[in-house]
Amino acid sequence: MNTHKTLTQYIVEQQRTNPQSTGDLSGLMNDIASACKKISHLVNRSGIIGIGGVADSENVQGEVQKELDIITNDVMVDHLNWTGHLAAMASEEIEEIIQIPDNQPKGKYLIAFDPLDGSSNIDINLSVGTIFSILRCPEGVTSPTVEDFKQKGTEQVCAGFCVYGPTTMMILTTGNGVDGFTLDQDVGEFILTHPKMTIPEDTAEFAINMSNQRFWEPPVQRYIDECIKGVDGGREKNFNMRWVASMVAEVYRVLTRGGVFLYPLDTKPTTQGGKLRLMYEASPMAFIVEQAGGVCSTGRERVLDITPEGVHQRVPVILGSKNEVERIISYHQE
């Protein structure tokens, strides 16, 4: 019989490797895991309990919210705002920084999260997920503001995402490699099933929303054109394409079998400057991808080196297998 390690055991073992640890980060990671289990359950039952529809509202970026966007945001807040590990939160669904209630203890960490990434896929029963990034709250700050969140991705203490697909999986890094856990729905525990995930350096698979082609810049036009032409266009191999429209599913695929994922800079009015949000999409995914041996860039700079201008800032994202992402970066430099 397989006796796998649980996430709880993994977190405690990691904590023991650092004698200075107070257990706060461990506690916070457990809180996030609890929230993700609840979200997994809700996503799974959304059709039955009637929460799979469109809400009568828009989020800060003017995008139509799904009922589950709002519900999962509340699940995250309700699981994280009382345990004493956080000083404040930022969410894709809420414009302002979410403060910890006055009657609850405050902790030393900040979190930025997208409670339900890929939510346009809910009603068609494709994978969606939760993405999070944990930062330290600056010393002495008791009521964090946007300024306190504006830290480079290199400052992240932990990043992860949960993907609610055929199985629910949690992918985590604390800067010491990337590990993947599968939710055992019967027992309610995440089990370490994918230790030390690594991204192959080479790939013959790309992911991009081709409907935006006319809005891309020349370097991306050139790269995708070459992939499509394959051996008939000068490349040494032919390429395959995927587009799930759920970043969590795309990054999970890249972590599993390699690949390159692009949401590049484009001139489309709604996504000018890139579509994906730096602090709770690009930056945590960049931390994970780099820890797994991949590369994550805007095409012009390393995503982890960007100093945020705001909590909801958008950036172009090109991530995945090292040799392909470096090729795309080189096209931007020419």
Ligand code: AHM
């Ligand atoms: P969301 O956070 O509102 O779900 O938007 C982010 C998602 C990503 O998961 C995905 O890569 C992208 O948007 C898909 O965009 P498009 O619909 O333009 O293909």
Ligand code: MG
């Ligand atoms: Mg998202």
